[in-house]
Amino acid sequence: MFKKRIKAFVMSCVLVCILPVISYAMDKDEFLKFLVNSSYPESKVEDTENGKDKNEENANNEKNEKEYIKFHIGEENIPTINENQSTEKNVIIGNSKYQNDIRVTKENPRMLIYHTHSEETYSNSPEGNYHSKDKANSVMAVGELLTEELSKKGWGVVHTTKYHDYPDFNNSYASSYKTIQEMLSKYKSIDIAIDIHRDARDVKNESQKKAEEERLTATINGEKVAKFLFVVGAKNPNVDEVKALAEDITKFGQKKYPGLVLPVVVKPYGKFNQYLAKNHMLIEVGSNGTSTEEAKASAKYVAQVLDEYFKTK
Known part of the structure; x- marks a missing residue:
């Protein structure tokens, strides 16, 4: 019981202190999504009838829907794609053509x-x-x-x-x-x-x-x-x-x-x-x-x- 009260108090502080600042960058729904996923990254919605993970199902059904938020902490962490890169060994380079003979x-x-x-x-x-x-x-x-x-x-x-x-x-x-x-x-x-x-x-x-x-x-x-x-x-x-x-x-x-x-x-x-x-x-x-x-x-x-x-x- 004591732990629940502490958690509620912390959440209240977060809402009071951060909400006014964050609201300039996000609307209300976006901020709530951010807050829930940041606080409970392990949370999932279960389909009790089929035993399936709703999050996974939604992701598969709505492939064209863009993610609502992405984070890159520091420029060095931004993903890059190398067209010649391969995770396998002994693979021919993709752009393997004759250039200048x-x-x-x-x-x-x-x-x-x-x-x-x-x-x-x-x-x-x-x-x-x-x-x-x-x-x-x-x-x-x-x-x-x-x-x-x-x-x-x-x-x-x-x-x-x-x-x-x-x-x-x-x-x-x-x-x-x-x-x-x-x-x-x-x-x-x-x-x-x-x-x-x-x-x-x-x-x-x-x-x-x-x-x-x-x-x-x-x-x-x-x-x-x-x-x-x-x-x-x-x-x-x-x-x-x-x-x-x-x-x-x-x-x-x-x-x-x-x-x-x-x-x-x-x-x-x-x-x-x-x-x-x-x-x-x-x-x-x-x-x-x-x-x-x-x-x-x-x-x-x-x-x-x-x-x-x-x-x-």
Whole structure:
């Protein structure tokens, strides 16, 4: 009884002292709502017949009704919305598009995908000489799909579609060197770099093209896809590490998808910029004798191999 009297006295003081001031900012009904909810935040109106919470029901039925009052104590507490923000891990950034020939799929990316020979095209390119700016039928189309597949698996990827072999093919590696350095400087989290190429053979007629397609395609899960392989430049100062990585992934891929991954090719000349990143790979997907569709179909398997390898290692 004593407690009830104290509570009534306090409420009276509040009404007498505060009401004249608050009334300038709110009408009578608003102030009463404020007073009740401030004094009794736990209060609820129960539906005794259905056992439902009336407050919750009203909120669901009247979604368009605005709340009568909101509080933000201090500017630092005002909610903000970041369109790239996500509560989940390993999610592709929402606004992940190519801007200035570069796509970044996640903050703090781990992988860089680029193309030293950006003009390398496949057998069905209408240009017919297997080197052109026919992007849709080139290694860059494979790079785009590989970027997408790896990003779905949670990897942050930077993919650049800059042409490094045009207009000067002889300076391709000098050009891609600058791009790699620029990307590594800008995204210091990158520790895996992948240069996507395709193999090249002498394909002058339909017979040779067919033979090359048979040599460099495999059937995986009922689908005809282009085989792929790793190339190592023997002139790299870290050639042992580059070769060991290529052979290790090849072994892993051959076990997972028999017949899909060809043995590592070591070229006695050149460095291919493979000493720049911690894990640097040159991957050839298909050849000028395989089709764009076969090479693109291979991208998801390349992604699967790389994803599982690096996550298990």
